[in-house]
Every structure is written in structure tokens, then in C-alpha cells.
Amino acid sequence: MKLIESMNPRTGEPAGTGVSETPSGELTSALSLAKSAARRYASESLAERALLLRAMADKLDDRADELIPLAEAETGLGKPRLTTELARTTFQLRLFAQVIEEGSFLEATLDTPAPDATPVPRPDLRRQLEALGPVLVFAASNFPFAFSIAGGDTASALAAGCPVVVKAHEGHPELSRRTGEILSSVVADRNLPAGVFTVIFGQQAGRDALVDQRIKAAGFTGSTTGGRALFDLASGRVDPIPFYGELGSINPTVVTKAAVRSRGSEIASGFVNSFTLGTGQFCTKPGLLFLPIGHKLEAELSEAVSAVSATPMLNNRIAESYAKISAELSAHPSIRSMVTPRLHTEPGAWGVPCLFVTSAEQFTEAADTLGAECFGPSSLIVEYASKHELINALQSVEGSLTATIHGEQSDISSLAPVLDVLRPRAGRLIWNGWPTGVAVAWAMQHGGPWPSSTNALHTSVGATAVRRWMRPVTYQSFPHDLLPPALQDGNPLGIPRRVDGALRR
Known part of the structure; x- marks a missing residue:
């Protein structure tokens, strides 16, 4: 079985013993687990999702003394930079917990019945955003924490209610394996299905996962050439899926x-x-x-x-x-x-x-x-x-x-x-500033016209990154007991909603 081996950029020496590529049988099992976990995880309460993200952040912070040396050996980025980046990563997980609890990410919208409306009567209409299903994330090389296993794509997809399969980057496999183990242990501690979070290794495994019908969307951070090739694979499927790539940028x-x-x-x-x-x-x-x-x-x-x-x-x-x-x-x-x-x-x-x-x-x-x-x-x-x-x-x-x-x-x-x-x-x-340094915030936009990204409508950093992994669903004239909580009468979740065109809480 082929090993993925990393190098210490400062010395040119091996940075670890290597990590085996994910064989096809294990990949099939991982994708099946993600699919089977999708419905249950999407139906978990917003509070449970928020608890999961905060628990992941806490566990990563607790393991900083273990993770940062692994990252330093494989990336050469230095302890100060990596310490700051890990803090950014756990802040990002906690921000998405806040996004979930605040609730407006669901875009809950209600139109009450209007039998006298013109040109035709209006039925009871209730719309919200719902999770797409299992998401494939291609980890980046240049941010081994913030855009990798526990990075923004992972955090935002989990916040949306989607199981995540992360394809680890070949540049830091040892760090990726350990980070994945830590996050998987949190999923188990929360008594959630194992398929909620998985890490796979190897370029072929990533390509095979991307074209598998169990994957419903994908995120990527990397080169224009690599991103375009994967974008074409996602678009060329029998059932094309959204592919959100952050690629090259001249700024x-x-x-x-x-x-x-x-x-x-x-x-x-x-x-x-x-x-x-x-x-x-x-x-x-x-x-x-x-x-x-x-x-x-x-x-x-x-x-x-x-x-x-x-x-x-x-x-x-x-x-x-x-x-x-x-x-x-x-x-x-x-x-x-x-x-x-x-x-x-x-x-x-x-x-x-x-x-x-x-x-x-x-x-x-x-x-x-x-x-x-x-x-x-x-x-x-x-x-x-x-x-x-x-x-x-x-x-x-x-x-x-x-x-x-x-x-x-x-x-x-x-x-x-x-x-x-x-x-x-x-x-x-x-x-009058400089573009390096991207704040993790509600108003951030990190995405632009081609070739900087494959979809200029969305961001990979900030609160609205969650929107990439959701789709709108309208319920027309549905019985109250069959409606999702965000759309029920009385607003049981206490979230911002638009009712007959007006924002309410």
C-alpha cells in the first residue's frame, strides 16, 4: 500500500513515518457511513450542532502542545505562526456555533395565506435552507489548521448539518491523521454517528470520492490548475454537484x-x-x-x-x-x-x-x-x-x-x-490596508471572480460560508406537525424570520 510521506522543509529530512493512502474498500465504507449519517445529523437540534463545534474547538486547544510540533515539522511555518493559526481555527469553530444559535443562517421565511391576493390566491408558504448532505473537503497546504482538516470548510459544513469527508493534503499527513483522530473522538463522545466526520488520504481517493453520488458538494483550496481539474470532475458527473474552489489570486x-x-x-x-x-x-x-x-x-x-x-x-x-x-x-x-x-x-x-x-x-x-x-x-x-x-x-x-x-x-x-x-x-x-490577514467575521467575503474562485457568489471565510452547503426548500400548505421547527407557528427556536416580508423574532 502506498505511503504518503512528508518532508521537513527546513532540513529536507522525512517528517514522519508516513500515512497509508485510503484503499478503495475503506473509501466505500467511509462514504456509506457519511450517507447513512446525513439524515440523523441534519435532524439534530441546532443546540447539539453548536455543542459539537465547541467541543471540537476545546479538544484542539487542549491538544495544542501535540499538534503544533507536528505542524512545524511538516510545514516549517514556525511555532508563533502556527500557534496563532490554531487559535484562529478554534475561534472559527466557535463562531459557527454562534451562527447556528443565532439562527438567521436558515433564512426562515413565511408567507401567510392570502386568498384574495392577485393575480392568484396565495397559499401558506414556508421556506428555509436545509443541509445538502455529505460534503467533501479538499484540505489546503498553506494553512495546516485553518484551511485543513478542522478548517473553515469543515466547520461551516458541520454547522449546516452536513457530514464531512476531508481529503487530507499530502504536505502534512501526520498532522492530518492526528487532527482527524481528535475530531472523530469528539463525534463519538457526542454519541453521533461515525460518518459525521471522516478523513481520507491520497489523490485517487479524493477524485473517486468527488465523483461518487453519495457526495453532494465539495470545497477546495489550492492551485488554479488542480482546482479546475476537480471542478470539471464535479461538473461532469451524471448528477453535477456544487464545487466551491478558492484558487489563484493576484490581488x-x-x-x-x-x-x-x-x-x-x-x-x-x-x-x-x-x-x-x-x-x-x-x-x-x-x-x-x-x-x-x-x-x-x-x-x-x-x-x-x-x-x-x-x-x-x-x-x-x-x-x-x-x-x-x-x-x-x-x-x-x-x-x-x-x-x-x-x-x-x-x-x-x-x-x-x-x-x-x-x-x-x-x-x-x-x-x-x-x-x-x-x-x-x-x-x-x-x-x-x-x-x-x-x-x-x-x-x-x-x-x-x-x-x-x-x-x-x-x-x-x-x-x-x-x-x-x-x-x-x-x-x-x-x-489603506493590506490584504494579508482575513478576519473570521460575519461580514467577511473571501471569494471573487474567476480564477480566484469557482463561484463568486459565496465566501469560504466568515459566517455566510455556511450558505454553500445548504439548499432552499419550501413547504406549501403543510400540516403544522410536519413542519421543521424553524417554520412552525410561534417560532419555537426564537430565531430571526421574515414573515409576510417583514423581519421578526
């Missing part, structure tokens, strides 16, 4: 002349800190910085980037891809290297920061190449001579998770044309 940042004059050094420092954070392995890394010609920040930018030490990348494959793409950019005829890519010869998988420059005109002509994501600690400065050049260049940028403007009060009246170009290209618009 353009525009800086105005007034902002450069007012706080150019601050912007240069913030930019370098943002695009090198986590060795540039954030999906929200600012990959394009649009600066006005004559910004006079080149020396500061070059010095700041050169001062950033090489840091581990997640694995050899990612490090090699980064080295290849950054070398290709450096050799491109429209590019000038402000900080030239350098090789790191020590064992392991390391990323050395680099920075490139081009003009807005050249960027527009070669946007297909220059505007593609380079996963790692590099970025491209695009220098523009006029607002017309800036807008033309921005129109060549593909869909992104974020778009940022650094401006001053004096710019506000003239920025509408720039904002009009950025708005349809991003899911989150940022003013």
Missing part, C-alpha cells in the same frame, strides 16, 4: 500620487511585509503594486526586500515552482528585476524574496504572463504615468480575492473610475 494594489507623497515609506514597508509574509504563500498576497512614475521608492523597496531572509516554503514542489516562475519573470523582456531572484543552496525547501518592475503599458500588453499568480515571496511593481494608463492596465487584471487602494482624502472625488474597474474584479475591496 492588485493601487497607490495614488498623493499617498506616495504623504506616506510613501510607510506604504513601501507595509507592502514588503505583506508580500513576504509566510514566505509569500498566502492566497491574499499583494502580487501587483501599481505605483505612479516618479515615486522615488525604489531604493527603500530594494533595501527592504533584500533585508528579508530566506524562509522555508511548504514543500519541494512549491519551492521548485516558485524558483522556476520567478526566474521566468526575471528573464521576461518587459521586466526589470529590482531584487533579482537568488538560489538558496541549503537542504530543504526555501524561498528567497525578489521584486520586479514593469510599466503599465508593458503590463497591459503581456498581462496573461505578468498578471499570473507566482506563489511565493515575489511581487511585481507596475509604474503608471496617468490615470488612463492605470485603468487600462487594471482592465487586464483577472478576478482576485482582493483589490486595494492606498489614497488620501484629496483623492476620493477622482477615484470613482478606478473603483469601477476594481469592483467587478474582487470580492473584498480594501482602503
